[in-house]
Amino acid sequence: MINIYKKIETALPAIIFALIFIVMMINIVTRELSSQALDWPIEFSRYALVWLTFLGTVYLFRTDQHIKVDAFWNYLCKKLNPRVIAALELLKLSIIIFFAGFLSYYGYIFSDRLKFFSSPSLNISQSYLYMIVPVSGVLIILISLIKTYNIFKKRG
Numbered sequence: 234m235i236n237i238y239k240k241i242e243t244a245l246p247a248i249i250f251a252l253i254f255i256v257m258m259i260n261i262v263t264r265e266l267s268s269q270a271l272d273w274p275i276e277f278s279r280y281a282l283v284w285l286t287f288l289g290t291v292y293l294f295r296t297d298q299h300i301k302v303d304a305f306w307n308y309l310c311k312k313l314n315p316r317v318i319a320a321l322e323l324l325k326l327s328i329i330i331f332f333a334g335f336l337s338y339y340g341y342i343f344s345d346r347l348k349f350f351s352s353p354s355l356n357i358s359q360s361y362l363y364m365i366v367p368v369s370g371v372l373i374i375l376i377s378l379i380k381t382y383n384i385f386k387k388r389g
Contacts, residue, residue, distance in 0.1 A: 242292050249285045253278045272354035280352070280362045287369040294329075295376045322384055326377045333373040340366030 260274035293299040310318055344367060347359035 242288070242295070246285055246288050246292065249281050249288070253281050253285070256281075276352055276354040280355075283362060284365045287365045291369050291372045291376070294373055316388075319384055319388055323381060326381050326384075330374050330377045333370040333377065335370075337367040337370030337374065340364075340370055 256274045256277050260271050264270040290299070309321070313321075340363065344360045344363040347363055350359040351357060352359060352362070
């Protein structure tokens with residue numbers, strides 16, 4: 234199950250990026266041939282870029298490649314007891330779970346409120362654009378719970 238998730242997690246952003254590229258190329262060719270740009274490719278690309286950003290955030294969090302202060306953490310790891318480091322990791326993950334829960338809850342409420350509003354060019358519900366916010370929040374919570382489990386499992 235985890236391997237399927239990892240494959241989807243890496244393939245989906247690549248597909249979205251390819252779609253952005255193709256759609257924008259279509260817009261460029263159409264603009265050059267007819268001297269008129271289409272409205273929907275720009276809107277689609279904007280929405281796809283938002284999804285790409287949130288999916289990238291989840292991927293970077295899972296693989297620990299997000300921006301962080303490594304120098305300070307590495308210094309603490311050398312100086313502190315492994316139990317204290319595990320406690321700090323758990324505190325960090327607890328804060329992340331709280332924030333991701335906040336993001337998921339209010340992202341869902343915001344997305345739900347926009348379900349009757351349509352995008353100008355694509356004429357789809359605005360909630361599809363903003364639904365990635367609670368989805369990414371839930372994924373970050375799940376990843377945090379897995380990381381928490383691994384900390385306890387490592388401690389024995």
